[in-house]
Every structure is written in C-alpha cells, then in structure tokens.
Amino acid sequence: MISIDAHAHVFHRGLTLAGERRYAPDYDAPLDRYLAQLDSSGLTHGVLVQPSFLGTDNCYLLNCIRAAPSRLRGIAVVDPTIGIEELQRLDRGGVVGIRLNLVGRPLPDLTESHWTRLLANVADLGWQVELQRRAADLPDLVTQLLDHDVTVVIDHFALPDPTYGIADPGFAAVLRLGTSARVWVKLSAPYRNGPLGRAFARQAYPLLRDAFDVDRLMWGSDWPHTQFETTQDYAANLGFLDELIPDPAERARVLAAPRGLFRF
Structure with a gap:
C-alpha cells in the first residue's frame, strides 16, 4: 500500500543561498540520505519542499525529483511574478504546488x-x-486562497x-475551515509548536480528524528537522505518528490520503 512522507527538504552546502533568509544550515541533507530514510521506514513516496533559504532557485529540487520521478514530487518556492511557461x-x-512560508514575513496582498x-x-495547473x-492569520489567508479556486495545505498542525x-x-x-473540501492539514513537526508540541499534537489530532476527516490529513517527517x-x-517522528494514531488502519489512511493530491 502507498505511504507518503508529505514534507521533507534536501540540500547541500554548495547551493546558492537566498539573500533574505532567517537560517542557513552548516551540513548537507542530500537525496540519497533521504531516500534511505524512506526505505528504512518502509515508506513508498516522498514530497520534497523547497527550503526557504534556497529562495526561488528550484534547480536542485528538480534534479532530485528527476533521480526518482515515480517516487518523488516537489513543492516549489516561486516569485509571484513568475510566468506560465x-x-x-x-x-x-x-x-505539484507552491509554498508560501510567511512566518516572520509581511502578509502578501x-x-x-x-x-x-x-x-x-x-489553479489551472491543478x-x-x-x-x-501562525494560526491567527490562517483563516483569512486560506479564505482568500479558496476564492482563487486553489487547494490549500496548512503546514505543521497550523502553528x-x-x-x-x-x-x-x-x-x-x-x-472551521474543515467544511471546505479543498483544505488539508499536515501532521508534521510538532516540535515547531513549542516545547510542549507533542502534548499539543495529542490534543489536536482528534479535533483535526473530526474537522477535516482522516482523508484530508497527511503526515510529513520535516526531515532533516532544520x-x-x-x-x-526521522525514526522518532514516524514513531510518534504510531503513538498519535494507534489504529493501524486509520494511520494507513493518513499516510495514503494525499496520493491524488501529489499525483502518485
């Protein structure tokens, strides 16, 4: 059965960094190490998310997908003026999508x-x-995005x-956004929700499940946990998913849920 890690990053120190960045890693997180994590965890597919510190140069992302095209998809970071070509x-x-990482940044108009x-x-590309x-700003942003007929994926338990x-x-x-069939939430990186992130995740999961249904939730490792x-x-975060969703059938549904969204 298909099982998807919906959020991971790959990079190495030889890549050109974005001029505006909050963070720059001092280590490499190459594709072969990521694929090894999938293999050792028994996961079939992965989604590579362009790291913010690499800006809008998605070349390494594309090269990595090209190395395992049936197994990987990508989420790019683009300049809003980018053309259709x-x-x-x-x-x-x-x-299969773009990322708006707006933490610590002005909200776009x-x-x-x-x-x-x-x-x-x-929207035309699907x-x-x-x-x-942060959650306080998400409802308005998501509503605006839905008005443009796009599907929205909210990162990291909605922060x-x-x-x-x-x-x-x-x-x-x-x-309350769960009433829209075009909004998904990632069960990823509970540690980004403060030192009590796992306790929060345990409380949040049944609420998210009830609001969005299992089939509009997805899991992401957030590897390499920048x-x-x-x-x-990796293993500890996948193990926490077992704790968060102890029922194997329900957990399998979450791991497979975004198959169509990512075109696997």
Missing part, C-alpha cells in the same frame, strides 16, 4: 495583479498552495500560539 516547466519536472495571475495559473503561518495550544482562537478558526537537528530524527 516557467510554471509549466516545473509541472513537467514533478512539481493577494489582490495585486501578479498574485491573482499566479493563483489563476496554479496545483496546491502550501501555507506556513497555534504555543501558550494556548488548542485553545488558541486561531486554531479553532482553522478547524533548526531542531540535535533533538529530532
């Missing part, structure tokens, strides 16, 4: 002409928009305020 080239290379063109092209932002966890009003508003490398590893 370049988007089509990414599509032919196995890219999605009514501007370059954004409306981009989102129209994303791509997704992967969104990383509520760690002080409040499931009591964060933003998280409650994210749960900025948390010293405390996290």
Whole structure:
C-alpha cells in the first residue's frame, strides 16, 4: 500500500543561498540520505519542499525529483511574478504546488495583479498552495486562497500560539475551515509548536480528524528537522505518528490520503 512522507527538504552546502533568509544550515541533507530514510521506514513516496533559504532557485529540487520521478514530487518556492511557461516547466519536472512560508514575513496582498495571475495559473495547473503561518492569520489567508479556486495545505498542525495550544482562537478558526473540501492539514513537526508540541499534537489530532476527516490529513517527517537537528530524527517522528494514531488502519489512511493530491 502507498505511504507518503508529505514534507521533507534536501540540500547541500554548495547551493546558492537566498539573500533574505532567517537560517542557513552548516551540513548537507542530500537525496540519497533521504531516500534511505524512506526505505528504512518502509515508506513508498516522498514530497520534497523547497527550503526557504534556497529562495526561488528550484534547480536542485528538480534534479532530485528527476533521480526518482515515480517516487518523488516537489513543492516549489516561486516569485509571484513568475510566468506560465516557467510554471509549466516545473509541472513537467514533478512539481505539484507552491509554498508560501510567511512566518516572520509581511502578509502578501493577494489582490495585486501578479498574485491573482499566479493563483489563476496554479489553479489551472491543478496545483496546491502550501501555507506556513501562525494560526491567527490562517483563516483569512486560506479564505482568500479558496476564492482563487486553489487547494490549500496548512503546514505543521497550523502553528497555534504555543501558550494556548488548542485553545488558541486561531486554531479553532482553522478547524472551521474543515467544511471546505479543498483544505488539508499536515501532521508534521510538532516540535515547531513549542516545547510542549507533542502534548499539543495529542490534543489536536482528534479535533483535526473530526474537522477535516482522516482523508484530508497527511503526515510529513520535516526531515532533516532544520533548526531542531540535535533533538529530532526521522525514526522518532514516524514513531510518534504510531503513538498519535494507534489504529493501524486509520494511520494507513493518513499516510495514503494525499496520493491524488501529489499525483502518485
């Protein structure tokens, strides 16, 4: 049965870094090591997400997908002024969406002409928009994106305020987005939700399951756990999924759920 790791990053120190970045790794996370993680974990497929510190140069991402095209897909980072020809080239290379990592950044004005063109092209390609932002801002952003007829994937349990966890009003508003069939949530990187991230995840999962149904949730390893490398590893995060979803049939559904979304 298909089983998908929906969120991982690959890179090496020889790549050109983006001029604007919050972080730069001092180690390599190459494709062969990632594929070895999939193999040792018994997972069939993986989704490579362009790291923010590499900016909009998706060449390494495409090269990695080309090395295992039946097994890998990609989520690119693009300049909002990108043209349809370049988007089509990414599509032919196995890219199935774009990522908006808006943590610590100004919110974009999605009514501007370059954004409306981009989102129209994303919708026409049948791509997704992967969104990383604190929960308080997600409902408005997601609603705007849905107005452009795109599918939205929310990263990392929706990143509520760690002080409040499931009591964060933003998280409650994210749960209400489950009424749309075009919104998904990633069960990934609970450690990005503060030191009590796993406790939050245990509380959040049944709420997310009830709001979105099992078939609009997905799991991601977040390998190589950038900025948390010293405390996290692949096997432990996959093991936590077993703890989070103890029923094997339900867990298998989550691991297979995004097969069509990623075109596997």
